[in-house]
Amino acid sequence: MQIVPSLFAADFVHLGDDIQRVEKAGVKMLHVDIMDGHFVPNFTMGTPITEAVRRFTRLKLDHHLMIEDPDTYAPIFIKAGADCVSVQYEVCRNLDRTLHMIQDHGAKAGVVINPATPVGLLENVLDIVDYVLVMSVNPGYGGQAFIPHSLEKVRDLRRRRAERDLTFNIEIDGGVGSDNIGEVARAGVDWVVAGSSVFHTADPAEAVREMMRAAEEATSVKV
Ligand code: DX5
Ligand code: ZN
Numbered sequence: 001m002q003i004v005p006s007l008f009a010a011d012f013v014h015l016g017d018d019i020q021r022v023e024k025a026g027v028k029m030l031h032v033d034i035m036d037g038h039f040v041p042n043f044t045m046g047t048p049i050t051e052a053v054r055r056f057t058r059l060k061l062d063h064h065l066m067i068e069d070p071d072t073y074a075p076i077f078i079k080a081g082a083d084c085v086s087v088q089y090e091v092c093r094n095l096d097r098t099l100h101m102i103q104d105h106g107a108k109a110g111v112v113i114n115p116a117t118p119v120g121l122l123e124n125v126l127d128i129v130d131y132v133l134v135m136s137v138n139p140g141y142g143g144q145a146f147i148p149h150s151l152e153k154v155r156d157l158r159r160r161r162a163e164r165d166l167t168f169n170i171e172i173d174g175g176v177g178s179d180n181i182g183e184v185a186r187a188g189v190d191w192v193v194a195g196s197s198v199f200h201t202a203d204p205a206e207a208v209r210e211m212m213r214a215a216e217e218a219t220s221v222k223v
Pocket of ligand 1: 006009031033064137138139140141142143144173174175176193194195196197
């Protein structure tokens with residue numbers, strides 16, 4: 001299991017410092033939230049940030065597109081430096097085509113489901129996707145409360161993955177911190193996005209380490 005810090009919660013005036021802090025804690029990937037003010041009622045960052053971060057770090061950049069038109073913008077973010085790009089199920093009319101397009105541009109392709117979107121709708125793309133992102137809050141804002149039924153979706157995805165012998169990763173996003181990472185880890189998530197619980201603390205590196213410790217403790221087999 002990996003912690004994937006979300007830059008949305010970082011200090012944009014000192015973004016490089018915040019990235020170095022979590023790098024020091026051993027993270028392998030950063031989560032980059034892209035919002036267009038249409039799919040969600042908020043804006044975040046565009047390609048200049050992706051390009052700057054790409055020049056600054058070798059960490060993988062996981063882009064979460066909360067936008068109405070991922071077909072136009074996914075290639076632009078990949079060119080700017082995104083390694084992984086996820087698109088919201090709710091906006092994709094031709095999801096199969098969109099996922100292949102992302103992979104053809106050289107990135108890992110993920111599909112995101114909102115809290116009200118059932119896992120069953122992904123049945124016919126689970127053999128295509130590199131990862132599935134389960135939203136555990138409604139997208140658009142950081143610092144919201146975790147929606148518990150998201151963990152049932154994670155367990156459902158794990159069952160489907162095992163039954164069909166597939167290899168996609170399972171990511172969760174929203175409301176995860178040291179208080180609930182134990183149950184998130186036990187549900188079997190591979191990538192845990194964490195924004196405010198990492199960057200809105202005095203020591204983001206220690207926050208990451210603390211969450212990793214809590215996750216390990218929750219999943220270690222007691223003998
Ligand atoms: C919410 C974003 C999240 C957000 C998570 O729309 O997709 O990635 O940064 O923030 P926290 O961890 O504070 O809930
Ligand atoms: Zn996100």
